[in-house]
Amino acid sequence: MRFGLSEEQTLLADSVTRFLADNVPLDEVRKVASGESSDAAVWQGLTELGVPGLLIPEDHGGVGLGSLDAVVVADCLGANVTPSPFLSSAVIAPTVLVAAGQREDLLGSLAGGEIRIGTAFGEAIGARVDADVKVSGGKLSGKSLFALDTHADHFLVATKGKHVYLVNASDCEVTDLPTVDRTRTTCEIKYNNVAAELISDNPDVFTEALDRARVVMAADTLGAAQHMIDEAVAYAKVREQFNRPIATFQAVKHMCAQMTADLEPCRSMVWYAGHALDNVPEEARLLACHTKAHLAEVGRSVSKTATEVHGGMGFTDLLGLHYWFKRCGFNRQMLGVPELVREEAARIQGLAA
Amino acid sequence: MELSFGPEYESFRDEVRDFITKHKDQQAPSGAGSDAGKSWQKTLIEAGYTARTIPKEYGGFGAEPDMVKSRIINEEFATARMPGGLGGQGISMLIPTLLELGTDEQKEQFIKPTLHGEMVWCQGYSEPGAGSDLASLRTSAVLDGDEWVINGSKIWTSTAHLAHWMFCLVRTEPDAPKHNGISFLLLRMDTPGIEIRPLVDMTMNANFNEVFFTDVRVPKDQIVGRRGQGWQVANAILGHERDSLADPNASLTRLNSLIDLMKTETLGGERLIDNPLYRERLMKIQGRAMAMRYNDMHVLSSRLNKDQEAPLARMITKLQGTELRHELEALAIDAMGEVGLSFGSNPYLRGGGSWQYQFMYFLGLIIGGGTNQIQKNIISERGLGMPKEPKIEK
Numbered sequence: 181m182r183f184g185l186s187e188e189q190t191l192l193a194d195s196v197t198r199f200l201a202d203n204v205p206l207d208e209v210r211k212v213a214s215g216e217s218s219d220a221a222v223w224q225g226l227t228e229l230g231v232p233g234l235l236i237p238e239d240h241g242g243v244g245l246g247s248l249d250a251v252v253v254a255d256c257l258g259a260n261v262t263p264s265p266f267l268s269s270a271v272i273a274p275t276v277l278v279a280a281g282q283r284e285d286l287l288g289s290l291a292g293g294e295i296r297i298g299t300a301f302g303e304a305i306g307a308r309v310d311a312d313v314k315v316s317g318g319k320l321s322g323k324s325l326f327a328l329d330t331h332a333d334h335f336l337v338a339t340k341g342k343h344v345y346l347v348n349a350s351d352c353e354v355t356d357l358p359t360v361d362r363t364r365t366t367c368e369i370k371y372n373n374v375a376a377e378l379i380s381d382n383p384d385v386f387t388e389a390l391d392r393a394r395v396v397m398a399a400d401t402l403g404a405a406q407h408m409i410d411e412a413v414a415y416a417k418v419r420e421q422f423n424r425p426i427a428t429f430q431a432v433k434h435m436c437a438q439m440t441a442d443l444e445p446c447r448s449m450v451w452y453a454g455h456a457l458d459n460v461p462e463e464a465r466l467l468a469c470h471t472k473a474h475l476a477e478v479g480r481s482v483s484k485t486a487t488e489v490h491g492g493m494g495f496t497d498l499l500g501l502h503y504w505f506k507r508c509g510f511n512r513q514m515l516g517v518p519e520l521v522r523e524e525a526a527r528i529q530g531l532a533a
Numbered sequence: 534m535e536l537s538f539g540p541e542y543e544s545f546r547d548e549v550r551d552f553i554t555k556h557k558d559q560q561a562p563s564g565a566g567s568d569a570g571k572s573w574q575k576t577l578i579e580a581g582y583t584a585r586t587i588p589k590e591y592g593g594f595g596a597e598p599d600m601v602k603s604r605i606i607n608e609e610f611a612t613a614r615m616p617g618g619l620g621g622q623g624i625s626m627l628i629p630t631l632l633e634l635g636t637d638e639q640k641e642q643f644i645k646p647t648l649h650g651e652m653v654w655c656q657g658y659s660e661p662g663a664g665s666d667l668a669s670l671r672t673s674a675v676l677d678g679d680e681w682v683i684n685g686s687k688i689w690t691s692t693a694h695l696a697h698w699m700f701c702l703v704r705t706e707p708d709a710p711k712h713n714g715i716s717f718l719l720l721r722m723d724t725p726g727i728e729i730r731p732l733v734d735m736t737m738n739a740n741f742n743e744v745f746f747t748d749v750r751v752p753k754d755q756i757v758g759r760r761g762q763g764w765q766v767a768n769a770i771l772g773h774e775r776d777s778l779a780d781p782n783a784s785l786t787r788l789n790s791l792i793d794l795m796k797t798e799t800l801g802g803e804r805l806i807d808n809p810l811y812r813e814r815l816m817k818i819q820g821r822a823m824a825m826r827y828n829d830m831h832v833l834s835s836r837l838n839k840d841q842e843a844p845l846a847r848m849i850t851k852l853q854g855t856e857l858r859h860e861l862e863a864l865a866i867d868a869m870g871e872v873g874l875s876f877g878s879n880p881y882l883r884g885g886g887s888w889q890y891q892f893m894y895f896l897g898l899i900i901g902g903g904t905n906q907i908q909k910n911i912i913s914e915r916g917l918g919m920p921k922e923p924k925i926e927k
């Protein structure tokens with residue numbers, strides 16, 4: 181028995197982390213977040229490491245790895261608040277296309293970083309405001325809100341009935357929707373009777389992709405929150421007040437201990453959820469829901485507390501800690517807020533109608 | 534990630550399940566010293582499901598230590614809600630201490646009767662002036678000829694009123710630095726000069742006591758380890774005690790009982806499970822309990838695989854596990870509204886009154902075994918390397 185990452189997975193994490201440390205410093209994150217540059221260069225670099233093709237089978241030009249490997253990478257990306265379309269292009273899109281067995285011709289270009297596929301899943305999870313997607317005669321009309329990846333070439337659009345369609349971005353009216361977290365982009369998509377290709381009318385395909393995406397988002401939060409704890413502990417050891425390091429104050433210590441106590445079990449949970457997606461199908465759905473919701477809660481409290489440990493400095497843009505705070509916030513809201521996801525967890529167990 | 538224990542262990546699991554099926558009508562034996570408890574203990578030892586690794590010569594089953602098998606037994610018993618073997622501080626704390634640090638004579642004399650429930654122990658560590666700061670304890674033992682002469686008092690001593698023996702920490706070297714002046718002694722509770730006064734706890738049971746010592750004379754050789762080494766002796770097994778306070782499998786089993794309760798109890802004619810507010814709280818707790826379960830697997834794995842380390846995962850279990858259980862019990866009480874208040878002889882008691890009882894009991898565990906604030910000190914100082922507070926000289 182071995183509960184944990186394999187040697188290969190540790191090496192994968194090391195290589196992604198090294199690449200990010202060398203090529204995506206906070207200054208680079210700031211440039212992308214402020215709109216000064218796009219995430220294209222980062223994505224290109226990650227493509228050289230094989231990241232977009234991680235979940236794509238080898239015979240379609242990918243690396244052919246599994247969900248736990250995607251979890252490992254997401255953990256690194258979250259820790260580094262890396263701007264990238266990882267979630268949509270490397271996780272959701274390949275999962276949908278492979279599970280549906282449709283448009284597998286796109287997989288090679290996805291793996292090669294030549295195209296990006298965004299995702300508009302809001303409608304199927306719970307439509308907000310005036311989002312509304314209609315399909316008739318192979319054409320899409322209406323609009324999606326908070327679709328992932330403003331810079332995508334195509335979008336996978338899910339309907340209320342969990343059918344998934346593919347549209348070309350150039351056929352739609354795509355407008356960037358700024359959120360608090362500028363390390364990932366979201367957009368509004370208006371469909372004016374655009375040609376849409378049915379990829380899947382099987383709700384299980386949608387669900388499989390959603391579960392995977394939720395676990396991967398939880399892993400992103402794990403990385404971001406762990407980084408914030410590390411920063412808080414390090415800061416507390418060097419910042420002095422009342423002639424001593426603030427780390428000697430018990431109030432500060434206990435904040436750090438509580439964050440650790442809350443986050444440490446999350447690591448095991450995220451790993452297990454990643455493992456279950458590919459290996460324990462009877463548990464995978466419940467775990468995906470609980471992992472998404474639980475990490476959302478812990479991410480919120482850790483990101484708040486770690487900011488507090490930094491005092492006024494934590495609140496400034498100087499330190500940039502807020503990028504991690506916002507990253508956790510984004511992961512909490514996207515693809516189902518915790519209350520909604522927990523209700524799904526109850527339904528899966530037959531505890532709710 | 535390799536979660537299978539392998540075929541050898543799966544067949545062991547089948548054996549355990551067969552045993553459980555055969556004994557499925559076994560009731561939890563009530564009362565520490567009951568004959569039913571002792572005979573169930575005997576059955577379990579013979580089957581190898583308790584005292585598994587304790588050598589045969591000392592009354593155990595005598596198997597090689599095997600964490601996986603212990604784990605499987607624990608899991609299967611918890612899932613089947615099957616009563617385990619005898620507990621208590623003699624079995625959980627003293628026996629491991631003696632096996633590690635006792636003399637042959639001590640092992641011979643104490644382990645077997647303790648294991649079989651014939652010798653019941655209490656733990657005399659805390660004092661009125663020494664709780665979290667245990668090392669400042671002052672009960673003294675002075676050597677007079679072949680005997681230690683003990684004076685002072687202990688407090689919060691669980692089961693002192695039922696115990697035949699006590700293992701305790703006393704100060705034998707008053708001039709040494711505080712951690713180096715303590716010794717670990719064993720004494721009979723019927724020794725002249727010992728007075729026990731029960732303390733009623735918030736569950737309205739007198740589970741713990743005050744114990745007073747006036748010129749209590751104890752043979753010189755009833756010491757474990759050397760003079761002045763008592764702190765090290767006690768610490769050799771404190772970690773084990775903490776791990777056992779918040780078993781995640783027990784929490785998940787309890788969660789299933791809570792789900793059963795919420796399916797049968799009603800509010801305004803509606804089942805509690807159909808009430809979205811309580812269901813939301815239930816799901817939140819379930820998520821946390823699951824996280825603790827995988828954390829526990831991570832800890833187990835780090836013990837089985839030499840190259841794996843998970844010190845933080847282990848350090849946080851007492852803090853998180855006890856808080857979680859306390860909140861789980863609280864949810865049951867809240868969801869039942871007024872019925873949740875039922876206590877004592879109230880005819881509307883649910884689960885034999887266990888929800889209120891456990892709610893309070895786990896508050897006791899939040900405080901006992903090193904308070905949860907002390908756990909946070911340990912996590913931050915030993916786990917995160919944060920500096921200690923400046924010392925105040927007295």
Ligand SMILES: Cc1cc2nc3c(=O)[nH]c(=O)nc-3n(C[C@H](O)[C@H](O)[C@H](O)COP(=O)(O)OP(=O)(O)OC[C@H]3O[C@@H](n4cnc5c(N)ncnc54)[C@H](O)[C@@H]3O)c2cc1C
Pocket residue numbers: 430655656657658659660663664665666688689690691692741897898900901902903904905906907910
């Ligand atoms: C149910 C139960 C059973 C017990 N059974 C036994 C037994 O069988 N044998 C035995 O020897 N003892 C037993 N104890 C005693 C237990 O170990 C002590 O209660 C515990 O160690 C706390 O000590 P105290 O009660 O003196 O509290 P104190 O140490 O006075 O603590 C009071 C408060 O101050 C906080 N505090 C103290 N020091 C610090 C610090 N350095 N940093 C931050 N906060 C601090 C504590 O966290 C707590 O909130 C039992 C206790 C309980 C509740």
